[in-house]
Amino acid sequence: MPASPPDFEVFVAANEAFAAFEKAVLDARTSITGGFRIFDMRTRLVSDDARAIGETWFDLLVHVLRRGVTLDLTISDFDPIYATELHQLAWATVKQGAALVEAADVPQDRVHVRPALHPATPGMVPWLAFLPVSLRRAKAQRAALKNAARAEAPGVDQGIPGLHTVTHHQKLAVIDDDTLYIGGLDLNDRRFDTPDHDRPAHETWSDVQVIVRNDPVVAEAKQHLQCFDDVVHGRQPPAEVTHLRRTLSADRRFKLPFLSPRTLVSELEEAHLKAITAARHLIYIETQFIRSRVIADALARAATDRPDLSLIMILPAAPEEAAFDAPDELGLETRYGLALEKDALGLIRDGFGKRATIATPVRPVMAARDTPGTRAGSPIIYVHNKVLVQDTDFAMVGSANLNGRSLRWDTEAGVAITDPARIAILRDAVHQHWWRTQLSGEWTDPQQMQPIWQAEIARNDKCHPEKRTGFLVSHDLQTHSAEAQPLPLVTDDMV
Structure with a gap:
């Protein structure tokens, strides 16, 4: 008999994560339940087993549906005026879901692909303040979209635009009742990359996704996927969880002056x-923002209170728009x-001083x-x-960035990791990714690694790209x- 798959796996780029996700879906016996910001069924398959079936995720899903598996997929919808392209993507996925039923020749009740627009809207004061801009944008979008494109963006033709x-913003799926796929990766070709990142800068995409099997978090994640839309609409309270971590918000009951929603969770x-407060030696963070x-x-407070505490933070050199668009x-x-x-x-650097290593990855070639x-x-x-590791005691992987939007507004999901063996697997995977080699000893010791990493990063700053570590x-x-x-005058949580 083939060996059972491991109960915890870490993937540091989409080529690995997508292949593992494809295998989990191929192995599905009864159900696939998912919630994604983007899930484009035109995404190309990457694993040999999946490519033996077809070329795209549409082909893969047709195959498993014909075997009797059910699909329940919730796709994020977006403001049709301010995020028209994302709104179009959402409704394209809904149409792909309808096409699945026909292509697989299965009953309609076996395939549910639905768009979910968060119900929170601003109060009258901010809505009126934005209305002139909204009307101009709505007019421009309606003029720009051809008839076919208008059909793919139904919200653009609404009357007076809302806001x-x-x-x-979550990205997770539960296969059957035993496998959870969760992290920062949506499903489309833009997210594809390899751990070598050997491609033009604007096509690179580093991300972390994990698979957890046979763990109580799987049931919590499935319940969340089945209920979160009712929760944000106020139809039921958030469920109690132990291993899953979430952000959930709802519309305000009294919202006249408010732009923000009401944070539920x-x-x-x-x-x-909690991890920052508990940290003794090292806080390790990878984040988009x-x-x-x-x-x-x-x-900053933790750095001041604990002089033995250090920080390693990995960030992009700049946000995607700032990196690849003209100023x-x-x-x-x-x-x-x-x-x-x-x-x-600035706050973090002032607090930690030399005990903070804030780094960004680049390809080892000349620009x-x-x-x-x-x-x-x-x-x-x-x-x-979106990764946090506190000493060797706690870790978390999910969809949330370190900004107010992810932590107070948008729907987000992550998994809390307390098992020392799983934390070690995660640490080894993300560290090995950045240094392109297996690390050991003082390079991985939370009490020693920060100054060692700092020294090698400072050397990388000065040497020829091909000679960097x-x-x-x-x-x-x-x-x-x-x-x-x-x-x-604008809330920090807006972005």
Whole structure:
């Protein structure tokens, strides 16, 4: 008999994660339940077993549906005026779901692919403040979309535009009742990359996803997927969980002056704060954004209170828009995010001083020219990871960034890891990814590793790219300072 798959696996890029997800779906016996921000069934298959069936996820799902498996998939919908392309993607996936029924020749009740638009909307005061901009954008979008595209974006033709500032940002699936796939990866070809990141900077995508089997968190995740839409609509309270960590919000009962929703559950923020408070030697973070003043303040306080505590943080050199768009094309939201990140990193650096290593990955080659997508003379590797490791005691992987939106507004999900063996597997995987080799000894000891990493990263900053160790160089805290735009009257949770 073939060996049973391990109960905990870590994947540091989509080629590994997608292949594992394909295998889990191929092995499904009864059901696939998922919730994703993006799930494009045109995504190309990567594993040999899946490619023996077809070329895309549509082919894979047709195959398992014909075997008797059921599919229940919730796709995030978006504001049709302010996020038109994402709104179109959501409804394209809904149409793909309808096509699945016909192609697999199965009963309609075996396939549920539904869009979920978060119900929270701003109060009258902010809605009126945004209305002139909303009307202009609505007019422009309606003029820009051809008839066929208009059909793929049904919300664009609504009357007076609403304003939806909150979304579902989670990325997880439960196969049968025993396997959980969870982390930061959506499903489309843009997310595809390999651990070598040997591709142009704008095509790189570092992310972390885990598979957990035969664990109580699997049942909690399935219950969450089945109930979260009712929770955010106020039809039922959030369920009690032990291993899953979530962010959930709902519309305010009294919202006249408010842009923000009402936070129902902020377990992901609470878990980060608890880990920061409990840390003795090292806090290790990989994140797409660090914009939360709450998290930055907690890190700075911990650094002041515990002189033996150190920090290693891996960030992208810049947000995706700032890295790959021209500076004069950056929207106000991106500029505000840059300002928040600059402030947060300043607080953290002031607190930790030399005990903080803040790094960013780059490819070990020379860049053709100096652009926003380069750092230390090399093309950047875009970081979308969402990982926390506290000493050797606690870890978390999920969909939430360290910004107010992820920790207070959007629907997010992550798994809390307390088993020492699983924490070691996660640490080894993410460390090995960045250094491109198996690490041991003082390089992985929470009491010793930060200054060792710092010294090697400082060496990488100065040497020829092809002579660097691994991918990491120092993060430039002043990157895009000129484009940063503080907005004093706007909530930090907006971005």
